[in-house]
Amino acid sequence: MSPAAVVAPSRARPVPGLVVAGAAYGVAWSLHLVVPAVPVLTWCVLLGIVVAQVRPLRPVLDGSWKPGLTLASKRLLRIGVVFLGLQLSLVDVAGLGWVTVVVVIAILALTFGATYLLGRWARLPGDQPLLLAAGFSICGASAIGAMSAVTRDRGKDAATPVALVTLFGTLAIAILPLVGGWVGLTDLEFGAWVGASVHDVGQVVATAQTAGAAALAIAVVVKLTRVLMLAPIVALTSSVVRRQGGGTSDRPPIVPLFVVGFAVAVLVRTVVPVPEALLAIAGTAQSVLLGLALVGLGSGIRLERLIRTGGRALIVGLTSWIVIAAVSLGAVLVLPLG
Numbered sequence: 246m247s248p249a250a251v252v253a254p255s256r257a258r259p260v261p262g263l264v265v266a267g268a269a270y271g272v273a274w275s276l277h278l279v280v281p282a283v284p285v286l287t288w289c290v291l292l293g294i295v296v297a298q299v300r301p302l303r304p305v306l307d308g309s310w311k312p313g314l315t316l317a318s319k320r321l322l323r324i325g326v327v328f329l330g331l332q333l334s335l336v337d338v339a340g341l342g343w344v345t346v347v348v349v350i351a352i353l354a355l356t357f358g359a360t361y362l363l364g365r366w367a368r369l370p371g372d373q374p375l376l377l378a379a380g381f382s383i384c385g386a387s388a389i390g391a392m393s394a395v396t397r398d399r400g401k402d403a404a405t406p407v408a409l410v411t412l413f414g415t416l417a418i419a420i421l422p423l424v425g426g427w428v429g430l431t432d433l434e435f436g437a438w439v440g441a442s443v444h445d446v447g448q449v450v451a452t453a454q455t456a457g458a459a460a461l462a463i464a465v466v467v468k469l470t471r472v473l474m475l476a477p478i479v480a481l482t483s484s485v486v487r488r489q490g491g492g493t494s495d496r497p498p499i500v501p502l503f504v505v506g507f508a509v510a511v512l513v514r515t516v517v518p519v520p521e522a523l524l525a526i527a528g529t530a531q532s533v534l535l536g537l538a539l540v541g542l543g544s545g546i547r548l549e550r551l552i553r554t555g556g557r558a559l560i561v562g563l564t565s566w567i568v569i570a571a572v573s574l575g576a577v578l579v580l581p582l583g
Contacts, residue, residue: 261305262313266540269293273536282418284447289536290386290411293543306544318403318541322390323503325534326475329387330510331519331527332446333469341466345437348576349470352441355572357382357478360565367557371402375482377558380410381565384472385445386539391475391503395483404546407539409562414448421570422455434577436460440467441573473511476504 273288296302306314338346357378364374375396379388386407393403421443425435439453439460446468453464483504513519 258309259313259316262310262315262541263317263537264313265296265310266314266317266537269296269540270533270536273540282451283415284445284451285532286386286445286447286536286539287411287415289539290407290543293540294408294411294546294548297544297546298548310544314541314544316541317537318390318545319394319538321534322387322538322542323394325531325538326387326391326503327506327510328527328531328534329384329446329472330507331514331524332531333473333511333514335473335511335515337466338470338473341463341470344580345467346470348580349441349467350474352569352572352576353382353471353474356565356569359568360561363561363564364558367561369558369561372396373402373405373558374561376403376406377409377561377565379478380406381413381444381562381569382471383475383478384468385410385414385448386542387445387535388475390538390542391479392482394503395479395486403542405558406562407542408546409558410444411543413562413566414444417443417566417570418448418451421452424570424574425456428574428578430577432456432460433463436462436464437467438570438573438577440464441471441576442570443468446472476508476511479504 269292270285270289273285273292276288277283277285297306341349360381361374361378364377367374369377372393376389376392379392380386382388389403389406389410396402417439421439422435425438430438435456436453436459439449440463443449443452446465449464449468450461453461514524
């Protein structure tokens with residue numbers, strides 16, 4: 246047998262799973278057109294979860310589809326995070342004013358620490374406390390995927406946190422507009438609250454747009470200020486894991502390459518006049534890559550296992566969701582972020 250005959254099947258292995266993820270993304274996009282209130286990326290996670298519950302499909306999910314779905318949930322997610330950096334200009338962040346930026350970062354730090362400690366107190370397994378903290382305080386499933394890439398388990402504990410940020414981020418789309426109206430928030434205050442408290446960028450857009458363009462604009466900038474913290478927090482985590490690792494094979498890079506790429510993308514967007522057409526292409530690429538990744542992450546969730554073992558994680562997620570919403574709302578009322 247020739248070397249090419251040996252190598253070709255190995256290279257072809259990811260294709261079936263990537264095709265399935267791509268098909269799921271297409272379905273997610275169609276569902277988003279029908280139900281615009283639910284973001285495409287949320288549909289991607291939900292479709293991955295639904296497929297994973299179909300028992301006749303599990304042999305192929307754990308067999309021929311697994312290499313492609315794993316590739317999507319790890320490598321493609323990291324590339325998507327790099328493209329995410331092109332959404333963020335430091336000029337926009339500076340436009341919020343230093344008080345707002347400090348408040349947003351303080352809220353993030355507080356909710357990150359509180360969620361992590363809650364997870365440790367609840368004795369959640371493995372790296373779930375850390376992944377939940379990243380997902381709820383920074384940017385949802387994208388942060389969970391980025392953080393899991395530098396932890397010791399390399400993503401084995403990501404399924405439950407992804408399911409929880411999807412659940413509570415989706416609930417925020419329905420609940421936060423009702424609470425904002427009841428409290429009497431202005432459009433700018435509501436947008437700032439949404440940007441400071443909702444998990445994924447898509448969920449922020451879906452929630453804030455209910456109050457109009459002004460609310461959406463400030464929500465996105467506040468949210469992307471939180472996203473900016475993804476790079477230093479992942480780099481710090483990688484450094485800690487590296488120091489704690491046994492052998493060199495257990496140690497991630499001091500600063501993961503995709504984190505460097507994310508930071509470079511932010512700087513490019515800040516200092517280079519990137520054409521709108523190119524930003525649109527990058528935004529589409531980011532959506533597709535993260536969508537494929539979230540299908541892959543969702544496909545690893547087994548609800549029967551989650552119901553059996555995820556009760557404590559659900560309590561931690563609910564508590565964290567309430568804490569970040571309450572702290573952010575208090576900040577908006579006392580020190581208006583808008």
